[in-house]
Amino acid sequence: MGSLDKPKALRLVTLFSGAVKGMSFYPASHPAITRPLTELHRILTSALGEEAQISWGLIDGIMFFEDHLFIAPSAAISELSNMMLEKEISRIVATTSINLNGTASVNFDELRSFIKILSVKSADFDTLSHQMAQTGITGFKIIRHGSNRYDGDGDEGPESSHGSDHVAAYNRALSAISTICLDIERGRIPNSAALIKVVDQMVGITRQEPLALLGLTMIKDYDNYTFNHCVNVGVLSMALGTALGLDATSVKDLGIAGLLHDIGKTMVPKEILNKPGKLSSGEFDEMKRHPELGSKIIREMEGLSPHIESVVLGHHLHYNRNGYPEWASKLPLNNMTDIVAVADTYDAITTLRVYQSPVNPRTALNEMKEMADTILNGAVFERFVEMMGSYPVGTxxxxxxxxxxxxxxxxxxxxxxxxxxxxxxxxxxxxxxxxxxxxxxxxxxxxxxxxxxxxxxxxxxxxxxxxxxxx
Ligand SMILES: [Fe+2]
Ligand SMILES: [Fe+2]
Structure with a gap:
């Protein structure tokens, strides 16, 4: 059992992530580094006051700190996860060293050197180990991905109680979509490899057990709304596509389209996205550009089928084509668009947002009944209701x-x-x-x-x- 409560554990992992990132931009003596480093050192020392060693890292793609799991990762956690994945590190172990007056503590200089070594982008696992040995770091250990993650301490770790494949896949999808959005914000063409890989996994799970991932779509993290919404729409679309009898390739395209359907929002000003209350007509026009912006980004991404671009462009066009963007209303749309539209509407209605209270799943389905055959494809919606059953997930x-x-x-x-x-x-x-x-x-x-x-x-x-x- 770890000695830190969850908020403290989160703080520690966040500070650690920030310090690794910061050290790649600033010298180690810069206040932007020393301040968080001092706080990190203090929390680590207090945690290690009660434990001989503590560890944090990734279990099936989910960041953990001792027995805390961070299912819905923040940007800082996603960045740390990506760094660790790139360097093939599955776990970081910190141990105390006994100083001259006999008390146990974390060596501040070692902590700083360790973070400095980790912050070098090009350094792979072997380089890191070599540099750590050369610098004489003994208080920190890195465990390579694929080696025995729980060696030495006989502790099975949190995996035994939480780390199911389903949660891991959900979390990997969150991480993939947040990286894609970060790329877009930085003006890069996003890489689709991680996304395609996780959707492949989800297709595997959904083909075996179509409803397996549905429970996870009730994860509504209010701080992380956009990313959760994207993953939820992907999961719901895949389940609905499977229920409608689509083949594996179409279910995969549906998952990718669902995950990417709102990426155009990354280019809509944040004040408009997060505005409580009604948007002005100018603001709404701005918001209405997101399907088109999203489809343009997808066109530039590698390895995605043209169907996905079409689904993203059309996800607000409505079944009767009275939605937006108006110029696209005459375009032939892929019928997967109707599936993503149902999933999108359902997840949006059942989520608490700045401007609306959440609606329970049954009421959401009743509200959606009013949209059948106009906004939503009635036949697709009916299959969705059947799939959710009398008591939809989250009731x-x-x-x-x-x-x-x-x-x-x-x-x-x-x-x-x-x-x-x-x-x-x-x-x-x-x-x-x-x-x-x-x-x-x-x-x-x-x-x-x-x-x-x-x-x-x-x-x-x-x-x-x-x-x-x-x-
Ligand atoms: Fe949208
Ligand atoms: Fe959406």
Whole structure:
């Protein structure tokens, strides 16, 4: 068990990421480096005061610090993850050194040298190890990706309880999309390799178990809304495409198109994107450019099928072609556009944003019914409703055992008996960790029945957070 709470662990990893990045721009004595380095040193020393060693790094693409996992990564965490992946580092281990007066501490100079060595972009794993040995760094160790990640301490690490393939794939997709957006902001043509790779993985998961990733789409990280929205739309589109019987190539294109559908927003001013309340007509015109801007970026990216460009251009055109961009209303659109449009609308409605409260999944589907055959393709929407079942993922329900639970995964054999995460026990006591429970077991045994839908606001429950923690 680590000695830092999650906010402190996050702070430490963020400072570490910033220091590595900063050291590639500034000399080690610059205040932009020394200030965060001093705070980093202080937190590390206090954490190591209670532990012989602590480690942070990547498990299946997810950043961890001791037993904390950062499922929805911030920009700093994504940057650190990318740096570690590039250098094939899976884990960084810090140990205390005993100083002259016999107390254990982290050697500040070693910390600074270690970060300096890591900050050299071109240095690969072997170069790093060599330089660390030459500099005499003993308080920090780097573990190569693919070697035994938990060597020496006999600790199975957090992987045993959290690191499922599904969460890892979701997280890799988040990281891929955030890197793409960063590239666009810096005026570069984004590289599509990481994105294609993760979508391939997701297609594999979805083909085997079409609904497996749906639970993750309830991860609604309010600070990271855009990236989560992109991944959610990708996941929902792939599941819906599979439910509609599309082949693997189309499902893959759908995933990529869903993930990329809003990348044009990267070029819309932030004040407009994040504005609470209604946009002025000029601002709305600006916002309406994002499908076209996105499709232009995609045209320049390597290895993407032309269908993807068309889906992104058309995702706000509506089924009746009364949407935007108006000039594109007569263009023949790929029918995958209708699938992404349904996924996009659903995820947007069920997410809390600066200007709207979240709507529970059932109400969202009811609202969308009004859009069938005009804004949305009615047949595609109907299949979506069937796929989500009576109790869509993310619905908070009361069971006849009096427990309160969150629907986590639909059950294709019995839509009234999904797999849930139990959050509150029969006596009204909130569980410290959600418990995954199939309402009908694989042997046909009944656990409980759903008796009512509960309003998450009444129970003060952040559904997305529970899905993230319980997955
Ligand atoms: Fe959009
Ligand atoms: Fe969108």
């Amino acid at each position: 908070l329900v009361r069971l006849d055992s009096n427990e309160v639970a969150l629907v986590y995964r639909p059950n294709p054999l019995d839509e009234k008996a999904p797999t849930v995460l139990v959050l509150i026990d029969g006596d009204g006591v909130r569980l410290s960790a959600p418990r995954k429970q199939a309402l009908i077991g694989s042997d046909g045994s009944h656990y409980a029945e759903i008796v009512a839908v509960v309003d998450p606001l009444l129970k003060n429950i952040d559904s997305g957070r529970f899905i993230a923690d319980g997955a």
